[in-house]
Structure formats: structure tokens, C-alpha cells
Amino acid sequence: MKTSMGSGSTRIPLRQQVEELCEQSIGTCYQCGNCSSGCPMGPWMDALPNQLIRRLQLGLEDTTRFASPWVCASCFACGVRCPKGIDVPRVMEALRVVGLRSGEDHIGPHTIEKKRLSQLPQIALVAHMRKATG
Amino acid sequence: MTSLAYYPGCSLKRFASGCEIAGLEAARRLGIELVELERWNCCGTVFSMSSGERMHHLGSLRNLVRVQEAGYPEVVTMCAMCQNTLRQVNNEVRGDGDSLAMMNRFMDEEPAYRGEVEVLHYLTLLDRLGSEAIAARVERPLTGLRVAPYYGCTLVRPPSAGIDDPEDPNIMERLLEALGAKVVRDPMRVECCGAYMGVSKPGTINVRASAIHGSARNSGAEALATMCPLCAHNLDAVGPAPDEPALVVFYFTQLVALALGAKPEQCLAATQRVDPRPLLSTKGLLEEPQP
Ligand code: SF4
Ligand code: SF4
Numbered sequence: 001m002k003t004s005m006g007s008g009s010t011r012i013p014l015r016q017q018v019e020e021l022c023e024q025s026i027g028t029c030y031q032c033g034n035c036s037s038g039c040p041m042g043p044w045m046d047a048l049p050n051q052l053i054r055r056l057q058l059g060l061e062d063t064t065r066f067a068s069p070w071v072c073a074s075c076f077a078c079g080v081r082c083p084k085g086i087d088v089p090r091v092m093e094a095l096r097v098v099g100l101r102s103g104e105d106h107i108g109p110h111t112i113e114k115k116r117l118s119q120l121p122q123i124a125l126v127a128h129m130r131k132a133t134g
Numbered sequence: 135m136t137s138l139a140y141y142p143g144c145s146l147k148r149f150a151s152g153c154e155i156a157g158l159e160a161a162r163r164l165g166i167e168l169v170e171l172e173r174w175n176c177c178g179t180v181f182s183m184s185s186g187e188r189m190h191h192l193g194s195l196r197n198l199v200r201v202q203e204a205g206y207p208e209v210v211t212m213c214a215m216c217q218n219t220l221r222q223v224n225n226e227v228r229g230d231g232d233s234l235a236m237m238n239r240f241m242d243e244e245p246a247y248r249g250e251v252e253v254l255h256y257l258t259l260l261d262r263l264g265s266e267a268i269a270a271r272v273e274r275p276l277t278g279l280r281v282a283p284y285y286g287c288t289l290v291r292p293p294s295a296g297i298d299d300p301e302d303p304n305i306m307e308r309l310l311e312a313l314g315a316k317v318v319r320d321p322m323r324v325e326c327c328g329a330y331m332g333v334s335k336p337g338t339i340n341v342r343a344s345a346i347h348g349s350a351r352n353s354g355a356e357a358l359a360t361m362c363p364l365c366a367h368n369l370d371a372v373g374p375a376p377d378e379p380a381l382v383v384f385y386f387t388q389l390v391a392l393a394l395g396a397k398p399e400q401c402l403a404a405t406q407r408v409d410p411r412p413l414l415s416t417k418g419l420l421e422e423p424q425p
Pocket of ligand 2: 035038039040041042049071072073074075076077078079088089092
């Protein structure tokens, strides 16, 4: 079920939402690309972590349309490697939370084939559900 | 015998039981009794990193309350992910009195958590004993076994919840040396295996596992050693692409128990897809230790 609250005109800008959720400023990112170069899931992303941050800096509200946050494995590597001290995994998490608040889950038991479901360890299922469902 | 509180977590009671069986046996042989908490629940698996999601930390906090109730200052975990999640939640409430008060209000049926419990990883516990003390207890040195420690993510990152340097950890290397193994330094030892993404993108894990196995193999390793049930699942049960060779994947605890003289049955996890017996047998490591 899709629930929406409030009207479009009072929407908080995406960058502000993200910065409040991840409790940091992304203004200091100077686009070195370090976060993206070490990202294990980069090959499956439609926008790399540094590109998402640039889009947020530019105030591009459609940045929620990218699949990258749902492909991020929360490995914390980008956060350790950012020379500006930006906790990039938290930015990815904030983008997921914004997406989930729109009411749409990105995974569910029904989306996984029954046979695979029985073979997947619960640690993987619970972790993924926690990241991709509201 | 020293007694410490022990939090197993869900995986070690299910598919990762081999990690626990060997880990408890190894601890016993080192004079440490790990006392499982009478009641415990899932830690939540992953730490919720956003300011609006603190409710998800209740699972971990309840476990810390259980440790406090049992009167232990520390709690030991073997699972890398449990350690990480419990530590991050603990750090958050300890660093922020308001957050601790709020979380205590959320669980008002529980005694208030005071924020005093320390979360300790099994490897840190061994490291505290020291390489010399461990080496002195080795009955079956892992001589000639070329092992690449694989840390993955949650043992070392974020640094606030890591057990060693996030980019250049050495704790497993130190311990493996004490056990007599030949340590192989694999450049991919702190790179992610794909974690839970195998659920929605199964193909990603094969690619990651191929890279990690390939890098360890090229570095001269015969086996990988991990402390994470999810890494073990991804690297062993899923593994590299079917046409590529796969190394044996051990839980680190299996190697410790084996070196300390445990019976091979206590050290061989039933779930290992790549059978470790041929490798161990060529090194003479399935035989009874020499007195
Ligand atoms: S590593 Fe940091 S500064 Fe560099 S692009 Fe990524 S977020 Fe920006
Ligand atoms: S935390 Fe996510 S975005 Fe950052 S390096 Fe890991 S997979 Fe990539």
C-alpha cells in the first residue's frame, strides 16, 4: 500500500532530508572518487557513490530514482576511505530511508524463488530485509 | 577456568554451528568457559545508520541488558556481524545520554541499561591471552598449512566497531602464526564478499567470491579463514563461478581448535562445501597429536 502525507509544495529538499538522516554535511565532498573506486558493488550500480553525492550537492531531486542504494552492501569501505571524512555508508542509508518512507519495499519473500529462499541463510535474509524494507 | 558471558547469535545455532562447536572447544582448551546467556535474541544483524531508525537498536540493547543482569562486565561473540552490531549500538547509547535515556524508555519493561557492558570479539579474547600463551598450548601445529586470513567488513569496519586496523589488520595473522600455520597476506582480505546482496542479486556473490579466492590463490594460499557466517556462506556455499577452483574456507575457530589438539570431528564443520579433509590430511593434520 502506498501512503503519502503532506503536499508536494511543503516537501523538504532531498539534500536536507539526507543530511538530517545521516547527521552530517556532504558539502565538503570534492569528488575525488575514492569512495567509488573501492566500492565492491560499483559494477552493479547505475550511479556511483560519488555521483550520487554530487547530484545531492546540486539539489537534483530525482536522485532517489537510482538503484544504487539498494545494491549497496553496507560494507563501510567508502566511509573508511573518504579523505574528507564523509561517512558515505550513512549517506547511502539515508537515501534508502527516504526511499522506504515513500512506502515502497525493495525486496520481499515473495520476490525470491521458493527453492532459493530455503537455501539462503537467515543472516543474509534478515540483513537484506532490514536494509530494503520499511 | 575463567568464565565469561557468551552471546552466540542466530547463525551459530543453525548453519554456522561448526564455528561455535570448534570455538567453544578451543576456549575450553585455553581455560576459558564461555557461559551462554540464558536468554538472548537476534542482535538485528545490521546496524541502522540513520537518525530516524533507532528503534531497530532495541534487539541489540536487550541483549546487553541480559549481560548486565547476569552480572558480567563483558560479553563475547564469535560472529563478526553480531559483534559489529552489538558494538555499534553500545557505542551509540554510551556516547549520548539522551539516546540512552530514550532507548531505556522504549523498553520500560526491562531494567534500565547502564551502558557499562563491553562487547568483546572472540579473536580479541585470544589476542589478549597472547601469542606465547596460545603457542604453549598448541598440540597439533598447523605446520605447512598456507592460510589467508579473510576479514571482510564487519570485523574491521567502521573503525569504532572494528577489532583491529580497518585497512591493515593483523590480529588473525598473529594468532595463525602462534598456531604454527604459514600466514598468507591476501590483498583482498578486507574487501567485501557481497554480504546480503546475494539475496536479491545472486550473481554478484560468484563474482566477488571469484575475485577473493583468485587473489588468495595467487598469493599462495590453500585455504581462507574467516569469522563471519555470511562471508563463509558466500565464499564457500555459494563460492566462485562453477568453472573456477575454490579454496577450502575455514572458520578461524576450526583452525584454533585443531591446533590445540581437539578431535578432528570437533573441527570439521558439516556445512563446508569444499571438503577440508584432503588438504588437512596431506599436511598430517587429521592424525592424533604427538604427545
Ligand atoms: S571519497 Fe569522499 S570526498 Fe571523495 S568523492 Fe567520495 S565522498 Fe567525495
Ligand atoms: S558501503 Fe555501499 S557504497 Fe560504500 S563501498 Fe560499500 S557497497 Fe559501496
